[in-house]
Amino acid sequence: MTSSEHGGLQALAAEAAANVSGGGQAHEHVERHDVEPVNSAAHRPLYEGRKAIHPKLVHGTFRNIKWVVMAVTLGIYYVLPWVRWDRGLNAPDQAVLLDMPGRRFYFFFIEIWPQEIYYITGLLVLAALALFLATSLFGRVWCGYACPQTVWTDLFIMVERMVEGDRNERLRMAKRKWTLGKFFKKTIKHSIWVLIALATGGAWVFYFADAPTLARDLVTLQAPAVSYLFIGVFASTTYLLGGLAREQVCTYMCPWPRIQGALVDDQSFLVSYRADRGEPRGAHRKGDPWEGRGDCIDCKQCVVACPMGIDIRDGDQLECIQCALCIDACDDIMTRIDRPRGLITYDNFDNQDRRAKGEPMRVRLLRARTVLYAILIAVVGIVMLSALVTRSVLDVNVLRDRNPLFVTLSDGSVRNGYEVKILNKLNAVRVFNVSIDNLEGARMSTLTESGLEVLPVEVPSDRLRNMRVFVTVPQDKLDQLDDGVADIAFVVTDTTDGTVVRNRTTFRGPEAR
Amino acid sequence: MSDNSETTGSNTGGPETGKPTRHVDDYTGVETTGHEWDGIRELDNPLPRWWLWSFYACILWAVGYWFLYPAWPLASSYTKGMLGFSQRAEVTQQVAASRAALGKYDEQLLAGALEDVPGNPELHSVALAGGESAFGDNCAPCHGRGAQGFKGYPNLNDDSWLWGGTLADIQTTLRHGIRWEADDETRLNDMPRFLDDGILSRAEISDTVQHVLAISGREADPVAAARGAEVFAAQCVVCHMEDGRGNQDLGAPNLTDAIWLYGGDEETLYASIAHSRRGVMPAWQGRLNDATIAKLALYVHALGGGEAAAPAE
Numbered sequence: 001m002t003s004s005e006h007g008g009l010q011a012l013a014a015e016a017a018a019n020v021s022g023g024g025q026a027h028e029h030v031e032r033h034d035v036e037p038v039n040s041a042a043h044r045p046l047y048e049g050r051k052a053i054h055p056k057l058v059h060g061t062f063r064n065i066k067w068v069v070m071a072v073t074l075g076i077y078y079v080l081p082w083v084r085w086d087r088g089l090n091a092p093d094q095a096v097l098l099d100m101p102g103r104r105f106y107f108f109f110i111e112i113w114p115q116e117i118y119y120i121t122g123l124l125v126l127a128a129l130a131l132f133l134a135t136s137l138f139g140r141v142w143c144g145y146a147c148p149q150t151v152w153t154d155l156f157i158m159v160e161r162m163v164e165g166d167r168n169e170r171l172r173m174a175k176r177k178w179t180l181g182k183f184f185k186k187t188i189k190h191s192i193w194v195l196i197a198l199a200t201g202g203a204w205v206f207y208f209a210d211a212p213t214l215a216r217d218l219v220t221l222q223a224p225a226v227s228y229l230f231i232g233v234f235a236s237t238t239y240l241l242g243g244l245a246r247e248q249v250c251t252y253m254c255p256w257p258r259i260q261g262a263l264v265d266d267q268s269f270l271v272s273y274r275a276d277r278g279e280p281r282g283a284h285r286k287g288d289p290w291e292g293r294g295d296c297i298d299c300k301q302c303v304v305a306c307p308m309g310i311d312i313r314d315g316d317q318l319e320c321i322q323c324a325l326c327i328d329a330c331d332d333i334m335t336r337i338d339r340p341r342g343l344i345t346y347d348n349f350d351n352q353d354r355r356a357k358g359e360p361m362r363v364r365l366l367r368a369r370t371v372l373y374a375i376l377i378a379v380v381g382i383v384m385l386s387a388l389v390t391r392s393v394l395d396v397n398v399l400r401d402r403n404p405l406f407v408t409l410s411d412g413s414v415r416n417g418y419e420v421k422i423l424n425k426l427n428a429v430r431v432f433n434v435s436i437d438n439l440e441g442a443r444m445s446t447l448t449e450s451g452l453e454v455l456p457v458e459v460p461s462d463r464l465r466n467m468r469v470f471v472t473v474p475q476d477k478l479d480q481l482d483d484g485v486a487d488i489a490f491v492v493t494d495t496t497d498g499t500v501v502r503n504r505t506t507f508r509g510p511e512a513r
Numbered sequence: 514m515s516d517n518s519e520t521t522g523s524n525t526g527g528p529e530t531g532k533p534t535r536h537v538d539d540y541t542g543v544e545t546t547g548h549e550w551d552g553i554r555e556l557d558n559p560l561p562r563w564w565l566w567s568f569y570a571c572i573l574w575a576v577g578y579w580f581l582y583p584a585w586p587l588a589s590s591y592t593k594g595m596l597g598f599s600q601r602a603e604v605t606q607q608v609a610a611s612r613a614a615l616g617k618y619d620e621q622l623l624a625g626a627l628e629d630v631p632g633n634p635e636l637h638s639v640a641l642a643g644g645e646s647a648f649g650d651n652c653a654p655c656h657g658r659g660a661q662g663f664k665g666y667p668n669l670n671d672d673s674w675l676w677g678g679t680l681a682d683i684q685t686t687l688r689h690g691i692r693w694e695a696d697d698e699t700r701l702n703d704m705p706r707f708l709d710d711g712i713l714s715r716a717e718i719s720d721t722v723q724h725v726l727a728i729s730g731r732e733a734d735p736v737a738a739a740r741g742a743e744v745f746a747a748q749c750v751v752c753h754m755e756d757g758r759g760n761q762d763l764g765a766p767n768l769t770d771a772i773w774l775y776g777g778d779e780e781t782l783y784a785s786i787a788h789s790r791r792g793v794m795p796a797w798q799g800r801l802n803d804a805t806i807a808k809l810a811l812y813v814h815a816l817g818g819g820e821a822a823a824p825a826e
Contacts, residue, residue, distance in 0.1 A: 046559050046560070047559055047560050047561070047562045047564075047565050048559040048560070048561060048562060049561075049562040049563075050561065050562070050563065245563075248561060248563070252561055252564070401659070402659075403657070403658055403659030403661060404657075404659045404660075404661035404668070404670055407661075407668065407670040407671050407817065407818075408671060408771055408772060409671050409672050409673075409771070409772075409818075410671065410672050410673040410767065410770035410771055410772050411770065411771065412770075412771035415670075415671075415817065417670075417817060447631065447815055448631075470817055475771070
């Protein structure tokens with residue numbers, strides 16, 4: 001098979017390969033690599049084992065951004081459960097706590113009950129929209145910088161580099177036979193990986209229980225078995241996905257690469273090789289003229305830097321997580337050979353076309369889809385915020401008995417039964433006065449008390465109280481019912497601050513005869 | 514690459530091998546599977562080898578499962594598996610476990626006085642839940658699912674009780690039933706059939722009806738009611754008492770209130786006096802255990818009309 005028959009990238013690659021063999025003296029300070037991209041399309045059998053990728057450390061803007069993002073995200077993940085937040089007595093003082101047995105989520109000043117799970121839904125909607133917006137603007141920035149898979153893989157590679165050395169040492173070690181030294185280094189590397197994995201699984205369980213208490217229990221083996229189970233599960237997945245599977249998670253397991261194709265357009269800035277500037281590529285000797293050839297000297301620094309094992313010069317492709325490390329790698333080389341930086345850069349299809357036509361480049365961040373995403377984010381954000389601000393710390397639910405609809409008592413009065421639930425979402429015992437509105441002569445009774453106009457109810461802090469309340473209307477007041485029905489309301493008043501919640505329901509009696 | 518060059522070589526195929534050729538994607542140089550949907554073709558990339566091993570591992574897992582767990586249907590049975598696992602046995606165990614857990618409450622219920630149970634919220638709520646369940650199984654056919662009653666079957670939500678509405682009264686009624694002849698201690702008292710047995714004439718019964726209408730606060734013919742009062746004083750006060758307020762010891766209803774088991778209109782009252790009424794409730798002792806009867810008594814008492822026990826003398 002000859003690649004040129006198929007044109008496209010394979011043809012370019014073949015030409016480039018021919019150029020490399022041209023030989024000649026390389027630039028000073030420019031390292032050259034004789035490598036093929038690991039995930040090349042050239043030869044693929046039915047099943048293929050993973051070929052190890054040994055990314056080379058690069059230095060530059062995007063590498064620094066990634067270090068900062070890694071430090072911030074890992075810092076948040078490991079430290080957040082230990083942040084304290086005073087909520088008063090009888091309430092957890094952990095800033096972020098998912099209290100499953102107590103059926104409460106705590107997030108700093110926010111506390112939500114199970115029926116308020118729509119706040120979580122809103123957060124997920126916001127997160128999805130933010131992801132759409134970021135992707136339509138700058139491609140897979142989430143994948144490249146912030147995704148836990150990327151961050152932990154980066155961390156694991158960093159450990160690998162510290163123990164085994166950079167790419168070249170690792171390659172040499174991979175080819176070497178097993179020696180005591182190699183075994184020692186591998187053991188150290190995997191031990192550190194396991195420690196990181198255990199810390200990751202360990203931090204996870206702290207979000208679900210009081211962190212200091214659980215930490216003490218974990219050490220003294222007093223913690224519940226499920227804690228150890230979850231630490232085990234998350235430690236093994238961290239080790240497996242971050243240490244061993246790495247780029248395969250993104251390429252084979254994650255659905256996001258498939259979805260992103262629908263989210264980017266010709267204006268989205270993607271990490272791209274500027275073929276118009278780089279081609280025809282080929283080796284370049286110091287002092288040779290640059291006329292008639294591209295800026296790409298085919299040093300393959302972009303390939304060795306790539307944690308996904310691809311060649312960015314093949315164009316936008318599914319495996320690319322847009323981590324921009326190839327930009328740093330290439331910019332470094334461009335500086336050394338005294339050519340303008342940005343041969344690999346954030347670029348878009350529109351500008352590729354415009355350059356081809358000789359038109360000036362342009363940046364269009366405001367487009368129909370980005371504006372729509374931004375509007376949706378604003379709308380959902382405002383709805384969520386207003387829901388949060390107006391969140392009631394007192395909820396009342398009233399369920400009317402439906403069988404029997406009403407009970408006639410011996411003195412001719414009519415009684416209805418109600419299930420009254422009062423939710424006290426404050427961290428304080430509250431006393432409420434329950435009264436009936438819009439029903440003259442109504443008296444309330446419970447199993448223990450009767451004939452009450454106002455029923456005092458004490459609800460424990462942060463709890464729900466469920467009561468059976470009977471409402472009785474004397475016979476001579478029954479004419480206020482309209483065909484056997486009256487619209488009434490239970491009025492629940494906080495005796496301390498006067499907050500009032502009305503819950504509408506009905507009172508039923510015999511229909512007019 | 515030579516081993517598959519005949520399929521990837523070109524679109525025109527290799528005449529020397531005679532094998533069918535496959536389409537090759539221009540952009541990636543990868544063969545496609547040959548399927549096409551609206552111009553979209555599927556690349557035939559190799560599967561990752563770890564995926565293949567995971568697949569084999571799943572197959573092995575399934576085979577292991579066949580031996581360990583119930584799996585294959587046979588003609589009249591199924592393979593039981595070496596672990597002897599059975600969902601039915603698990604359910605039986607769970608039911609037994611929950612029975613045992615509830616047994617603790619049954620003992621508490623029978624150990625102390627029934628009147629003390631409402632003071633123990635945990636025990637009370639367990640008893641009410643058990644009572645509601647037992648009520649649905651045993652009592653709802655006559656008294657209704659909401660204990661609302663029907664004509665001839667009392668409403669248990671209200672505050673009117675034929676044989677008493679204290680916990681002890683309700684428990685006794687449940688145990689021994691009403692006019693249940695198989696039980697020696699059953700609640701028994703029959704109202705005479707005043708017309709059928711020739712005790713009263715039709716006119717006297719009509720007068721008595723007017724009297725009953727009058728004492729229950731409704732419109733009545735004063736002259737007839739006055740005549741009826743005399744009949745009432747002679748025939749009815751033994752059970753219904755002089756003021757007509759009834760007697761719970763005898764199961765005689767209060768005739769002055771708003772609640773009528775069979776109906777309070779003139780015609781129904783006449784029929785009740787003329788032909789009597791004879792409502793029957795079975796005795797539940799022996800059919801339900803003591804704990805269940807106690808729970809039922811607590812449940813019915815808490816429906817809204819339960820009476821407080823008379824202070825001990």
